[in-house]
Structures are given as structure tokens and as C-alpha cells.
Amino acid sequence: MDCLFCKIINGEIPSAKVYEDEFVYCFKDIAPIAPVHYLIIPKQHICCANGIDETNSNFVAKVFEAAAKIAKAEGIESYRIINNCGEDAGQTVMHLHFHMLAGVKMGWGPESLGKTE
Numbered sequence: 555m556d557c558l559f560c561k562i563i564n565g566e567i568p569s570a571k572v573y574e575d576e577f578v579y580c581f582k583d584i585a586p587i588a589p590v591h592y593l594i595i596p597k598q599h600i601c602c603a604n605g606i607d608e609t610n611s612n613f614v615a616k617v618f619e620a621a622a623k624i625a626k627a628e629g630i631e632s633y634r635i636i637n638n639c640g641e642d643a644g645q646t647v648m649h650l651h652f653h654m655l656a657g658v659k660m661g662w663g664p665e666s667l668g669k670t671e
């Protein structure tokens with residue numbers, strides 16, 4: 555399958571690995587938008603949040619387990635996890651991934667979502 559993140563998982567494309575276990579792989583985002591910007595991805599190819607079902611939702615739990623482990627290991631007390639699903643939401647790589655952002659005070663509310671009209 556011609557998938558960038560599958561290639562990163564199998565080492566075909568290099569990445570700055572942060573954490574790995576049987577279920578997930580975590581690496582530094584190539585274009586960070588925060589001092590800490592990691593991507594946590596399931597090792598099984600799932601296109602997006604809309605591709606989650608009863609056969610693969612365990613990977614999502616594993617992503618959040620990994621985030622908690624990474625946060626503890628790195629002394630990160632506060633972080634945000636984001637998933638973009640679909641083009642309008644900003645998804646550019648069609649392999650389910652969760653952005654883990656930290657190291658900066660983050661805003662919240664409609665103004666942080668950009669233009670809505």
C-alpha cells in the first residue's frame with residue numbers, strides 16, 4: 555500500500571522515533587506547530603476516524619495508553635491530542651493519526667478554529 559505513515563512504521567521512510575510498542579508508533583512531526591509535536595499512529599492501516607469500527611477500535615485505546623506513557627516518561631504534565639478527520643478538518647495523510655501537542659499555553663474556543671464562513 556502506498557501510504558506514507560505505513561512506510562514510516564516499516565522503516566522505509568526515516569522518522570524521529572519517540573515510542574513504539576506492538577500496537578502503535580510515535581514520532582516527531584516534521585513540521586511542528588508546538589514545542590512538543592508528536593504523531594501517534596496505529597500500526598494497522600486505518601484511513602481515518604471514520605474507519606474505526608469494532609474490529610480495530612482497540613488501536614485507539616492503545617494510542618491513548620501510549621500518550622499517557624510518553625507524557626510520564628518525558629515529564630509532560632499538560633498536553634492536547636488532536637485528530638483531523640477529512641479534508642476540511644485538515645487531514646492530509648490518510649492513515650489515522652493523533653497529534654500530541656505540548657510545551658505551550660494553548661487557546662480554546664471558536665477563534666482557535668479559524669474562519670467558519
Ligand code: 5GP
Nearest residue numbers: 569570581582583584585638644645646647
Ligand atoms: P494532518 O494534517 O493529516 O492532520 O497531519 C499530518 C501531519 O503529518 C502534519 O502535521 C505533517 O507535518 C506531518 N507529516 C507529513 N509528512 C511527514 C513526514 O514525512 N514525516 C513526519 N515526521 N511528519 C510528516
Ligand code: ZN
Nearest residue numbers: 557560599649
Ligand atoms: Zn498506512
